[in-house]
Amino acid sequence: MPHVPDIKVIKERCVACGDCITLCPQSGEGSTSPVLDMGEGTVAVLDYEACIACYTCVEYCRAAAIHIVQEASGHEGQPDLYLTRPVNRIV
Numbered sequence: 001m002p003h004v005p006d007i008k009v010i011k012e013r014c015v016a017c018g019d020c021i022t023l024c025p026q027s028g029e030g031s032t033s034p035v036l037d038m039g040e041g042t043v044a045v046l047d048y049e050a051c052i053a054c055y056t057c058v059e060y061c062r063a064a065a066i067h068i069v070q071e072a073s074g075h076e077g078q079p080d081l082y083l084t085r086p087v088n089r090i091v
């Protein structure tokens, strides 16, 4: 199951400059289903599934208003082979 990037826009930080929309390869003019678009005074995430997780918006946002959380892809993680033990019990 492909994972969908979980994009969060911190509305209190966004200054609505539009840079993320301009730079996003999956948004802006010509996009049939843009990830990002300008909402009411802040950027809105319209199509999560169209995001390719390139992190351009995260990197270039002047206000550090965009965050992406990669969700687990459904596969189970490796077991912990190095179990931690109390530091005061040196064996």
Ligand code: SF4
Pocket: 009, 013, 014, 015, 016, 017, 018, 019, 020, 021, 043, 060, 061, 062, 063, 064, 065, 066
């Ligand atoms: S680049 Fe950042 S501050 Fe500018 S519109 Fe996008 S989220 Fe808002």
Ligand code: SF4
Pocket: 007, 023, 024, 025, 026, 027, 035, 036, 050, 051, 052, 053, 054, 055, 056, 057, 058, 068
């Ligand atoms: S991570 Fe890339 S594709 Fe996804 S919204 Fe940001 S700029 Fe667009």
